[in-house]
Amino acid sequence: MTLKMVVPKGKLFDEVERLLTDIGLNLVGNSRNYRPKLFGCDIEVKLLKSQNIPELVELGQHDIGFTGLDWIIEQDADVEILKDLGFNPVKIVSCIPENWDWEVIKSKKLIVASEYKKVSSDFLKSKDLDFQLYRAYGATEVLPPEDADMIIDNTSTGATITSNRLKVVDVLLESSTQLIANKTSLMDAAKQKQINDLLLLINGVLEGRKRVLLEMNSEEANISRLVKILPAMRSPTVSKLYNSSGISIKAAVERKEIKELIPKLVDAGAKDILETPIRKVL
DSSP states (O other): OOEEEEEEOTHHHHHHHHHHHHTTOEEESOTTOSSOEEETSSEEEEEEOGGGHHHHHHHTSOSEEEEEHHHHHHTTOOOEEEEEOOOSOEEEEEEEETTSOHHHHTTSOEEEEESOHHHHHHHHHHTTOOEEEEEOOSOGGGOTTTTOSEEEEEESSSHHHHHTTEEEEEEEEEEOEEEEEOTTGGGSHHHHHHHHHHHHHHHHHHHHHHEEEEEEEEEGGGHHHHHHHOOOSSOOEEEEOTTSSEEEEEEEEEGGGHHHHHHHHHHTTOEEEEEEEOSOOO
């Protein structure tokens, strides 16, 4: 049975393509080709703007898709979130001109511009603000002060906000790329099996990206010290070296710990240390 997958165009495309490649699926095409081919499985792929994906997956036009949490919330889409992939993390923020006093202007009726009409309206009402909201179509940051008192937009670094002489007054939500599924598709046994198999591989790749395999040699007398230092998924693998009194130790450890971990291992007697990337952890 063919599974229908929708992939976002633009900057998210590269992240999704890399993920699919790492799980063993070869996506042939680019973000300009709306119907790339995915070899190695029975999956039909179409590219759309991320904003369109939640609603179309909810409607059943596609079985699974990749999109931002912000657009799922904005569209109030009734979809199943299978995995927070963590790609393209952004914050949805409200901003005003940097030289304005928020405490002063929030008492007047605000003209607010945003791509996120639902998210913005819910937020502004929750703050009991008097406002008029209109939908902006890109380049929202250039609208204040002439065309809006406030904008509500997404930002990753905040550089665009500060470069346009704006300041953040509130964070509405944090968003990143989600893998979503149509709820009816998950009730189909064949499609559910395809989706679960795909999710298994995706989880394996994402877990593998967090870790590296450390291999090292040492004298047998150092085993206790080295094993005590080494974090591992369960416990390190220890084996005897051929025709030697030494030992070999292997452990999968988190990348973020490597910088501090390796000097400690050397001090504890480790040598011949090898660090190898891990493709998947299952």
